[in-house]
Amino acid sequence: MLSITDISVRIAGRLLIDHSSVQIVPGARVGFVGRNGVGKSTLFHAIRGDLPTESGSIALPPRWRIGSLAQEAPDGPESLINVVLKADLERDALLREAETAHDPHRIAEIQTRLVDIDAHSAPARAAAILSGLGFSTSDQARPCAEFSGGWRMRVALAATLFSAPDLLLLDEPTNYLDLEGTLWLENHLANYPRTVIVISHDRDLLDTSVDQILHLDRGKLTLYKGTYSSFEEQRASRELLDAKHAKRQADERKRLQDFVDRFKAKASKARQAQSRVKMLERMKPITALVTQDVHEISFPAPEKLLSPPIIAVDDVSVGYEPGKPVLNRVTLRIDTDDRIALLGSNGNGKSTLVKLLAGKLAPFSGKITRADKLSVGYFAQHQVDELNLDGSPYDHIRKLMPEAPESKVRGRVGAIGFSGKAGDTLVRSLSGGEKARLLLGLATFYGPNMIILDEPTNHLDIDSRAALAEAINEFPGAIIMVSHDRYLIEACADRLWVVANQTVTAYDGDLDEYRRMILSANDGRPASRERVKEQPTKPERSRNEKRTSPRQRVAQAETEIERINGIIAKIDTALALPDIFTRDPKQAAQLTKARAGAERALQRAEEEWLEASAELDEATN
Known part of the structure; x- marks a missing residue:
């Protein structure tokens, strides 16, 4: 307790x-x-x-044991899967000791404990957690240093969850x-x-x-x-x-x-x-x-509502490197009062799509038509880096209203949630939620016809999120949002678009159906020691796993087979002692149990090797 x-x-x-x-x-x-x-x-x-x-x-x-998310993201040349596996300190220490142990009694203790903590299923559990957090099987084999800070924080979360x-x-x-x-x-x-x-x-x-x-x-x-x-x-x-x-x-x-x-x-x-x-x-x-008033959030209405559609995209391909489109053959339209939430895992192109809609990214091919005098407000968390840390909310608003009288500027600063002395607080001293409020105020300052919100709820507390939902619903223009907050999507969005497989498609179901679809993709993959034994011996491979090259899977399986054979050899050496069953029957039973567990792990690794080898032969013929 x-x-x-x-x-x-x-x-x-x-x-x-x-x-x-x-x-x-x-x-x-x-x-x-x-x-x-x-x-x-x-x-x-x-x-x-x-x-x-x-x-x-x-x-x-x-x-x-207390576990919490590391303050700094992991880094370095080690693969993601190994970073996560090493978070189980006991398993890692036992495996390292198993490589050098020679005393039969200690070998028995090590192998029995490895079986007790289900060490042989650890790679599958670690892979399941990484997969659930958005990493494909090929990603899991890549060095940690290749990923951005946000993705490496996901690795840190995966390691914390894996350590259980x-x-x-x-x-x-x-x-x-x-x-x-x-x-x-x-x-x-x-x-x-x-x-x-x-x-x-x-x-x-x-x-x-x-x-x-x-x-x-x-x-x-x-x-x-x-x-x-x-x-x-x-x-x-x-x-x-x-x-x-x-x-x-x-x-x-x-x-x-x-x-x-x-x-x-x-x-x-x-x-x-x-x-x-x-x-x-x-x-x-x-x-x-004691009522703790929440500063309301409001978006200034556009001066003029435009005729629909305000944006029409026809057969557009877009990306960052010519010849390598992130999105391909996209056709869609956005009307004056649309409330659209974008779904789809990170890396599938949601940010690319919103940059296209915001006019920050030109298409490779196809046609994009915008309503005359269309103005777009664009909010993204990375814009925090663009704020002047030594300036105040008042300074940021004054820059947008250079000729306005003091009272009018102060009124506008107060309208975005920084009344009185709060308006003069340096940005470096603001909380994450206050910076988000400032960014929202700056992004929508001129009353845009369409507002794009990319993860606007980070650092906002529950009441502020409710205020944001109210502001979105009261805004008369169009809203495009990317958010991990299901409450915000359900409260505001009336259309769902899924960004996946290099395209954008309308999703006809609701978020409950989408949730069931996402979770069903992870069924059959073990995620904790306690539940691993309830899973099938050979989990069904996800669509991301198929992207891993057969040659890489063959090499991984061969390494695992070699490692497990080494463990079995040491157990057999201990079991070969002439008097072990009479002198220490309990230890003999533990060794026998450990060998059975190792045999099962070996069988799984050999099946994986056979399957990968067959795919490799087929690919090379």
């Missing part, structure tokens, strides 16, 4: 957690929520022991994922066999993957049973009740104070007045709901 008892945590003089307690039982899946900046990540630091508490204590079972710690701490894990990866992660966490606490502002993840909600508000931790939707209902009821109690107490305090004020000067009533003063002093105030 994770036991947090009466802790207080202070950062830079600011009290974030104030004498708060909570107990989390083993196996609980907990969503950790609260406004940005209240101290959720700080509590994770305290649980890991990276940050001392001012008072109180945090206790964990002595053998529990007793307490899994995840801080906004979907920020680096697309919708498909998020759907897979939701399903993975929903079936996680140990304790998990996940900080997230994704409503669907909190409704799908957890069974408890931990809420941090005004320095206090409160644990609620159920999903996020249940939490919202419980909290609303609780706050309503608190408000009623607070009003009742305020009325009682007023009555007592009126009595004191009226009779404190009368000798005959002095004793009663004094007793009421003591009652007032003993009365513990009930804190009613």
Whole structure:
């Protein structure tokens, strides 16, 4: 059990957690929520022991392993699959020791433990996790250094999940994922066999993957049973009740104070007045709901609505290198008030499509027609790098309104969520959510006819995401969005386009159907030690696996066969000792069990070799 008892945590003089307690039982899946900046990540630091508490204590079972996402993305020449496999420190250490061990007793212990932790299925489990997070089988064999920072953070997430710690701490894990990866992660966490606490502002993840909600508000931790939707209902009821109690107490305090004020000067009533003063002093105030207003998000309406279609794309091919189109033969149209969400795994061309629509990328061939005087607002998270870190929101808006009076500029700065002194805060001091708000305000400043939003919810809390959905629905122009937030898509989009296989197609189903389709693509692939034994001996190969060259698969299988044969040889040497079955029957049984497990692993590797060899022969003939 994770036991947090009466802790207080202070950062830079600011009290974030104030004498708060909570107990989390083993196996609980907990969503950790609260406004940005209240101290959720700080509590994770305290649980890991990276940050001392001012008072109180945090206790964990002595053998529990804590796992959390690395602060820095992995890098270097090692392949993705090996980076993930090495995250299981025990398996990695045992395998290295197995290569040099000669003592029969130690060999037996090593091999038995490897069987117990299902070490032989580890490559399949690691591959399943990487596949779920968007890496093809050929990608998994590539060096980590070849991938961008965002993709390497996915590798870090895969390594954390593969290590299967007793307490899994995840801080906004979907920020680096697309919708498909998020759907897979939701399903993975929903079936996680140990304790998990996940900080997230994704409503669907909190409704799908957890069974408890931990809420941090005004320095206090409160644990609620159920999903996020249940939490919202419980909290609303609780706050309503608190408000009623607070009003009742305020009325009682007023009555007592009126009595004191009226009779404190009368000798005959002095004793009663004094007793009421003591009652007032003993009365513990009930804190009613303190409304923390969310700055609304609004998009300025275009001056003139254009006649449809505002964009027509006819048989277009587009990409970055001539002769190598990312999208091919694309035909589509966008009307004045369309609400379109783009689906499809990262790398399939969603960003290429939005750059084409935004006019930032010219087509190789085909025709693209835009309405006269069409203006497009384009928001993408990477634009944070384009902000002036030493400038303020006011400075950024002033640059767009050089001739406007001060009051008008201040009004516009306030309209995008930076009223008063907040407008003069340097960008380098803004939170991720505040930077996102500033970018949204800048991207839509001139009232575009169409707004393109590429992952707009990163760093926005749940209430701000709801404000964004409201702004999208109130905007009279067209919206094209790419988002891993299912709530935002369901709340705003009325058309779904799938970007895959070098083209764009309309999707007639809803997101529930799309989710089932995505998850079914991962069926039959083991993802954890606990569930691997329920899977078929030979998982069905995904379409991405077929892209790996047969020659590469043959080489991988041969390496695995050689490794397993080495293990079997060492076990046979130990079993050949003349008195092992009489001297230590328990150890002999363990060795026999270990050999059977190795034989099964060898059989799988040989089957893979035979299949890959047949494909190689067919390809070369």
